[in-house]
Amino acid sequence: ENGREFDITLRYEDKYREDINAIKQLQVKNRAGELVSLDGLITFEAHxxxxxxxxxDRERKVMVTTGIYDTSLDVVMKKVDENISEILPAGYSYRYTGDIENMAETNAAFGAAVLLAIILIYLILAALYESIIQPFIIMVAMPLSFTGVILALYLTGNNFSLFVMIGIILLLGMVGKNAILVVDFANKAIKExxxxxxxxxxxxxxxxxxxxxxxxxxxxxxxxxAFGGGAGHEMNAPMALAIIGGLLSSTILTLLVVPAIYRxxxxxxxWLRKWYEREKVA
Structure with missing residues (x-):
């Protein structure tokens, strides 16, 4: 119709499909307009x-779903990848959907969010301190929180989830704040x-x-x-534990690493400040 094609599927009533002989006697018109039984036109075979x-994507698919108990999605994916080649015949392929697909998309978005946060923090600090070195000194403290996050999740048996990712982004700001306190005070003392x-x-x-x-x-x-109950506890607890672990590790390491990097x-x-001042005067 108007250059468009539509798939039309015809289906006989159920009462006429119970017996194969009834289908054989189904009559259709030929080009001459005469009614002809299907039995005289085609051969019926049972399969x-x-x-x-x-x-x-125009390929046949079979969806297999299952529940996961006492394990994580990463472990399930690893086991499937290791054994699927022995199960699927040649020419077959597989892909993940559902929670695993959502997890992959979330991980990609998380990486982009962290990268954007780091870039923005660096630009803001560079503008505030008028230096390209001191923002780097401050941002060295940020990865130090990851040690506490990983350790906290491991000890409590929690998995890396979307809420944990949100907690890590929150940690970047809090950890940077501690380093800023040290660097800013040292700068003022040197100016004095x-x-x-x-x-x-x-x-x-x-x-x-x-x-x-x-x-x-x-x-x-x-x-x-982290330790309370109530609605949403299963989602909030891993995030809170990740923040606690990240704060503990970053606080201890920041007081040791940041002064050393600063020195x-x-x-x-x-030297860069003096060079910039000379170029500015010239």
């Missing part, structure tokens, strides 16, 4: 067939005329209490989510 045929080593030591000493206070306040806020990178940062 086993499918009640319905489903297709995906103190040596680099003395400024770093004073920054670690004076900023220790604020860092611990904010860290333990956040951990205290996460404890009800190593300070000469380069000072």
């Amino acid at each position: 086993e067939g499918l009640a319905s045929i489903n297709r995906y 005329g103190k040596a680099v080593n003395d400024a770093i030591l004073e920054a670690g000493e004076k900023r220790l209490r604020p860092i611990l206070m904010t860290t333990f306040a956040m951990i205290g806020a996460m404890i009800p989510l 190593i990178m300070y000469p380069l940062d000072a």
